[in-house]
Amino acid sequence: MRIGVCPGSFDPVSNxxxxxxxRSSKMFDLVIAAVFHNPNKKPLFTMEERVDMLTLATQGIPNIKVDSFSGxxxxxxxxxxSxxxxxxxxxxxxxxxEFQRALLIKKIDPDMETIFMMTSSDYSFISSSGIKELARFGGPITGLVPACLEEKIVKRIREKS
Structure with missing residues (x-):
């Protein structure tokens, strides 16, 4: 079974x-969207909330599993x-x-392969920090985040502002 791991903070998950x-789900038998605990970041959502949001947002992808990790x-x-x-x-x-990170991982684990996938041009300008900034100042995030999560994301960002 070919398993691809897509790590990230996903704070919040975007389109x-x-x-x-x-697109990864077409390349692998199983894709694991893995929420990473980054001690250098102060996330807007807890690890559990990000896992729950990813689980909801990825319901339509049959061969995806959502998980979390640190280390x-x-x-x-x-x-x-994998x-x-x-x-x-x-x-x-x-x-x-990402190239520097991939080389470092390759140095400590020579069998590990990093696959770089260019995002669709429809989403190339989207970043989690950009979404947070836009929502903080009352801008619309429709089309930038999964519709099922938009209200929750906007509410949290405005609570924290």
Whole structure:
């Protein structure tokens, strides 16, 4: 079974993330959307909330599993019986950052493969931080996030502002 792991903070999940999950689901028997606990970030949503939101948003993708983890990515991927990491890229700046991370993982785990997938041009401008900023100032996020989560995301962002 070919398993692809799509790690990220998903705070909040965007339609760009869903695009990568859906397209990855055609390449792998199972895709794991793995919410990563990043101690360097102060998330808007708890780990459990992000897992719940991802689960709701990905209901239409039959071969996806939502999970969460902390620690080294390559260790988590190995525990999932995989060697494939899927990373979505929006722009050249994403590539530079992700390429360095992929090389580091490859250095410590030579069998690990990182697959870079360019996001659809429809979503290339979307970022979680951009969504939060837009909503914080009352801008519309319709079409940027899954419709089933839009109200929850807007409410939380405005509560925190």
């Amino acid at each position: 760009g993330h869903l695009d990568i999950f859906l 080294l990515l390559n260790d988590y991927v190995r525990r999932q019986n 060697t494939f990491i899927v990373r979505g890229l929006r722009a050249l700046s994403d590539f530079e950052y």
